[in-house]
Amino acid sequence: MTETFIPRIQELAKCARMLALAGASIKLRSDTSVLPAIRDQIELGARMALDELFAEADEEQMSLALVMVEMALNEASELFRNPDRRSNWEIGDxxxxxxxxxxxxxxxxxxxxxxxxxxxxxxxxxxxxxxxxxxxxxxxxxxxxxxxxxxxxxxxxxxxxxxxxxxxxxxxxxxxxxxxxxxxxxxxxxxxxxxxxxxxxxxxxxxxxxxxxxxxxxxxxxxxxxxxxxxxxxxxxxxxxxxxxxxxxxxxxxxxxxxxxxxxxxxxxxxxxxxxxxxxxxxxxxxx
Structure with a gap:
């Protein structure tokens, strides 16, 4: 089989999941109800995505990061689901x-x-x-x-x-x-x-x-x-x-x-x- 773009798609999919892990980890800082084993895996994934920079971030950086993550994931999801949407802000969800x-x-x-x-x-x-x-x-x-x-x-x-x-x-x-x-x-x-x-x-x-x-x-x-x-x-x-x-x-x-x-x-x-x-x-x- 000749080389295809699939490996690149896999890498991009990995990036999307890493972004989601970073956002999830920030959200869980104010939520103690999550199963510890799940929380630990999310935190580990976020650190793998952002290295030591993630642990050193202050609250202002975390707040901005969460806005950026949520915007990116929402935008990406909406664009994928509705590429034919008209040029306006008529979102129904x-x-x-x-x-x-x-x-x-x-x-x-x-x-x-x-x-x-x-x-x-x-x-x-x-x-x-x-x-x-x-x-x-x-x-x-x-x-x-x-x-x-x-x-x-x-x-x-x-x-x-x-x-x-x-x-x-x-x-x-x-x-x-x-x-x-x-x-x-x-x-x-x-x-x-x-x-x-x-x-x-x-x-x-x-x-x-x-x-x-x-x-x-x-x-x-x-x-x-x-x-x-x-x-x-x-x-x-x-x-x-x-x-x-x-x-x-x-x-x-x-x-x-x-x-x-x-x-x-x-x-x-x-x-x-x-x-x-x-x-x-x-x-x-x-x-x-």
Whole structure:
């Protein structure tokens, strides 16, 4: 039999399982109910995958790693099962939507990190956050948990996700400060309300982003902040391809943070900066 690509497939399958073991090991750090023999094998597998680096990681690294693992495995699974999915975010699987919501919590963690050196951004945590594309309210609930003075308005157009969001909010301790509704951001009609806005442009066509920015400006108070996200496009050719594919399958078009910066400057945002993570790049600015 001639040589085939099967050995390469076996190696890639091994990598997928090693990634799953690393994520499982991080999850089990807060779960003591697992059979010790199983826990030991999972821990051993994670160490085989990551060597001594795994044992030396701090909690912040573990938290980021778990987000990256969950995102990679969910994305890979969904891509394999639904390669013909339309270019949008209309995901119907409840478990996957909830998993994406858990992963999205890191968005607000990152916003808080940016605000550590910016007193004006920190001041927005005492106002109202507009969470565009709220999904199952992962970011909204994390914001409410972290900031006792913040109120959150979440908007989305995917009703299955909003149904889960309403349930998640009702089961939380923050139902008095978090609301969600079915609304397209390009139809936003508030004025002088929001101190902080999260805009995930990776889910939006360029024309919708332009319209959304105009609406957000009108809906924002003085010294409000806008944080807009795009998927980070790495230098590695394969990872860059995956970032582009992720944007297209999510329904977005914008992949260059410089495009967002130019759009914000055209609408009088100042103090514009960028924060780059392996997953997403945040472009943020203040509206005087």
């Amino acid at each position: 409840a478990a996957q939507m909830q998993a994406m919501g858990r992963s999205s919590k890191s968005v607000f963690t990152r916003i808080q990190s940016i605000a550590e050196t910016d007193p004006k951004m920190r001041a927005t945590f005492r106002g109202t956050l507009l969470d565009v594309g709220t999904g199952v309210a992962g970011i909204a609930l994390e914001a409410a948990r972290c900031c006792p003075d913040i109120r959150v308005d979440g908007i989305d157009i995917w009703e299955p996700a909003l149904e889960l969001a309403r349930r998640n909010i009702a089961e939380s301790a923050y139902a008095d400060r978090v609301t969600v509704r079915n609304l397209d951001v390009s139809a936003l009609d508030e004025s002088n309300k929001y101190s902080l806005t999260w805009l995930p442009t990776m889910f939006l066509k360029r024309s919708i982003v332009e319209s959304a920015l105009d609406r957000i400006v009108r809906a924002s108070v003085s010294n409000s902040y806008l944080v807009a996200g795009v998927y980070t496009r790495p230098e590695d050719p394969f990872l860059a391809l995956m970032a582009d594919l992720r944007t297209l399958r999510s329904g977005g078009e914008i992949s260059d943070p410089a495009d967002l910066k130019a759009m914000m400057e055209a609408r009088c945002y100042v103090d514009i900066g960028m924060s780059v993570t392996p997953i997403a790049t945040f472009v943020f600015g203040r509206l005087p």
